[in-house]
Amino acid sequence: MHPAIRSAGFLTVGIVLALAIAACGGSSPTPAPVPPLPAPNPFAAVAGIVDPDNHGWPREVDGLNGRITIAAKPLRIVTLSVGHDEMTYALVPAERVVAVGSATKNPSYSNVAHLARDLPTISREPEVILAQNPDIMVTSPFVKAEIVESLSNAGLTVVQTSLENDPQARINNILFLGYIYGEEARAVELAAEVQARYDALQAVVASKPDAARPRVLSATRYSDKLYTAGAGSTEGGVIDGAGGVNVAALAGLERNPIIS
Template sequence: MDPSNTGWPREVETSEGKITLEGPPQRILTYSLGHDEMVLALAPPERIAALGKFTGNPSYSNVAELAPQFPVYEKGAENVLAQSPDIFIVSKSTKADIVELVKEAGVPVARPDLEDATEGNISQILLLGYMLGAEERALELTAEIRQRLEAVASRVPPAGDPSRPAVISITRWSDSISISGGGTTGSDIIEAAGGVNAAARDGIDGFQKISVESILAMNPDFILIPQDGEGAVNLRDDLMNDPVLATVPSVVNGQIHIVHPPNYIVLSHWTVRGVERTAEILFPDRFADVTFTDFEPYTGE
């Protein structure tokens, strides 16, 4: 990327290689929910060709209410090409055969790699802004991200402060409890909100299955459940009523919180809302006078 080139054509290099864009893309298509959320914040609706089906599902998406105004497409190279995109934005998990088929059809393919970090996607938003000809909007959005994170950081104990509470983030599927260890979005959210990820502290990296006894050993002050529906309620109730956990502070003090999953699992700027919500949970007195709001989609204003 040559930031000094503010005109067109533009050359952009991602992990998928170098592409040349003759002008601002008019039929943008992405292959991940995180990229859909970012593009909706950067580009006007008329330039977005379609959205993936998960973008319209409120259990997964932070922008589900925006989805009905767009066509929905299914996965697969044929379905991608049917949308006539003039740029195809993929993630690191997009299969190589799909990418190659789309490339062979002459569509520029970019792979801005999303990261498991609350701030890590600032660089990707700026890159997307350059690719889409939306540099000014990208600068506005990244400035808002930094401002919101700094506003939280100014009210919570700094990293290393012994007053930081121990927190874990868990889900349960098919009777298996999984925890967010070090190097995950959940871990970053906890740390940015003023907590200590007890799983990372105890040497767990990535997403791992754990037992109730492991939760006892971590002895968390707070437990977050980024899951929705009956499964989340049942998990919370089971933890509250498990005799093994009867002395754990989060159980004793009723600090087991079901939180909105998309704020915690989608790799986009919306993880900042996860930071804000977690900070409210951990330090309610420090945020009693603060009203957090959702990010706004692109309005052109």
């Protein structure tokens, strides 16, 4: 799948249902300061959080673009991927998302198209992004370094995150983004919900013999090209998690290569 779309790997099993909560509470006020977190601190094991005991401002995180200081709670958020947008809507009141990419408005790719349809549409042009006056932008690894650098030089706080598709990494993605947004309590709640749903799914999958596992090939058309999903891809993670056999991975393919 095209990099702009496949970055939806941050979307975890169960998060779609959680979006209903975000949609209903979209106009709710920003939550009060973070209540005491469960022990042990769930943020302590999340790569990228410099001081997991710091729940005030400023706070620091390590992204692919280096160590980033977040001066205050971000109230005007943009991202450059569908997956980040989907997680963001599940973590913050909807009014804090001020613009989205065109893919996020397309229901063929996005589970939050109905929430984002009236927002301004941004591209990867720095001028277009800066015109929305965001406090922060979260990006995937697929955004070019020169775009990240240009926006950072213009004074925008930019966090470029990594992209992993194993189950624990997806939980950590939720916690990391929640920490960036100052929504730690909501992130812990969402992560627990997603983990519970994933565990329930695995209990069902474990009851099926290997011989009963379906062989699955994922194919996605984007523009004029056809992509499949090999090992380490978003779709491959979904196939594995649901108990299928990813035939592209068996063939030695990785990520999302073009097949036609």
